[in-house]
Amino acid sequence: MIEKIELSWLLSFHTVFEERSFKLASEKLGQPSSTVSRHIIQLEETLNVRLLERTTRRMSPTEAGQTLYEQSLPLLRSLDDQLEAISDQSDKVSGHLRILMPDLPFIAQQIASFCALYPKLKLSCETGLVPHQGLLDGFDLVMQFGRGELMDSDWVAKELIRWPSVIVASPEFVERHHSHLSFQNLPSLPCITTLSALQGSPWIFKDSRHSTKVHVTSQYRANSANMAKEAAIAGLGMAILAEPSCQKEIHQGTLVAIELEKTPEDLVLYAYSGKLKYSPQKVTALLDHFNFSDLFNELD
Numbered sequence: 001m002i003e004k005i006e007l008s009w010l011l012s013f014h015t016v017f018e019e020r021s022f023k024l025a026s027e028k029l030g031q032p033s034s035t036v037s038r039h040i041i042q043l044e045e046t047l048n049v050r051l052l053e054r055t056t057r058r059m060s061p062t063e064a065g066q067t068l069y070e071q072s073l074p075l076l077r078s079l080d081d082q083l084e085a086i087s088d089q090s091d092k093v094s095g096h097l098r099i100l101m102p103d104l105p106f107i108a109q110q111i112a113s114f115c116a117l118y119p120k121l122k123l124s125c126e127t128g129l130v131p132h133q134g135l136l137d138g139f140d141l142v143m144q145f146g147r148g149e150l151m152d153s154d155w156v157a158k159e160l161i162r163w164p165s166v167i168v169a170s171p172e173f174v175e176r177h178h179s180h181l182s183f184q185n186l187p188s189l190p191c192i193t194t195l196s197a198l199q200g201s202p203w204i205f206k207d208s209r210h211s212t213k214v215h216v217t218s219q220y221r222a223n224s225a226n227m228a229k230e231a232a233i234a235g236l237g238m239a240i241l242a243e244p245s246c247q248k249e250i251h252q253g254t255l256v257a258i259e260l261e262k263t264p265e266d267l268v269l270y271a272y273s274g275k276l277k278y279s280p281q282k283v284t285a286l287l288d289h290f291n292f293s294d295l296f297n298e299l300d
Contacts, residue, residue: 004046010072012039013051017069020059077138081280093285094120101143102269103127106292114289121282140283142272147265148204148211155272161292163242165264168255170235183214183261190237191216192228203240205262212262229255242267 015025016036026033044051051065061069077098084095101107115123126139142155147165150157174181177189183205191203193216202213220231225245232239233254249255271290273283 005043006039009039009043009046010076012036013043013065014069014073014076016040016052016059017061017065022059073138081140084280092120093118093282095280095282096122096124097141097282097286098139099123099125099141099143100139101125101127101141102145107143107269110290110292111286114286117289118282118285140273140280141286144270144272146268146270148213150270155274157270157272158287160269160271160290162269163244163267165240165267166243166246166250167238167240167258167260167264168229168232168246168250169238169258170233171253171256173232173235173237174256174258176235181258181260186214186260187216189217191218192220192222192231192237192239193218194228195221195223204265206265207262211265240264 012025012029012031012035015028016022019025019028022033022036026036029036040052047064047068049064050062051068053060053062080096099111101111111123111125115121143160173190180189186203193203203216205212205214218237220228220236222228222231225241228239229241229246229249231237232241233249238258246255250257269292271287273287
């Protein structure tokens with residue numbers, strides 16, 4: 001079947017799918033609308049299936065069109081990356097760099113300074129804490145926070161920066177629950193957790209061999225360290241935070257560091273890249289550019 005399909009047809013289909021317009025797709029591709037339309041028709045006739053529903057007001061993909069786009073997108077992007085790598089064998093950093101990362105100032109500063117060094121580089125960056133499975137294939141580099149052991153993945157993980165973690169609560173909360181503040185009682189105490197980031201509700205603690213997970217009780221969940229800190233200050237429960245992000249509050253007395261029998265795992269920022277024998281120069285250069293050694297500011 002593949003010998004019957006031309007790459008230009010797939011490129012036209014992908015562009016029309018993303019732009020939801022033949023006119024916009026033709027402008028993006030630099031081709032006449034008639035050419036783009038003919039490519040779609042040829043692709044549909046070859047596959048013997050309708051890929052796009054066209055009306056006078058709107059255009060939408062059929063189920064077959066949605067499936068074709070999702071299944072072929074990683075292949076086209078991988079092919080594009082390999083062609084870029086082959087065409088540019090020098091040490092120049094160029095091409096299209098796609099990144100998924102948390103929306104944090106200190107990361108943004110590093111990426112901005114990197115792009116300033118390489119004007120031929122094209123950047124597409126999406127921010128988020130919890131990339132869902134399948135989305136990763138659309139990116140060259142994914143930066144994500146983690147605690148404890150890494151889950152099995154087809155990606156190579158590199159540690160960028162590590163912060164010690166601390167359990168904190170308001171002085172009023174500590175006074176109210178002081179007789180029950182122990183590792184054994186942790187599941188029954190009010191806690192503040194993430195909604196879906198960092199594996200959600202299990203709190204992870206250091207152990208001699210493997211991390212220990214504790215499923216805690218939580219009525220306040222949010223994928224935000226700032227919200228967790230403010231909730232802890234308000235006395236809604238205990239929270240695990242990166243130590244630099246709450247040092248000021250501990251010093252001022254609005255938060256109290258709670259020491260239990262086990263220490264919470266460090267918060268680590270990882271960079272995930274694909275398992276290629278030779279990583280694209282743009283990814284390698286960015287990883288080499290990152291320097292967080294002087295980072296002492298808060299995470300917020």
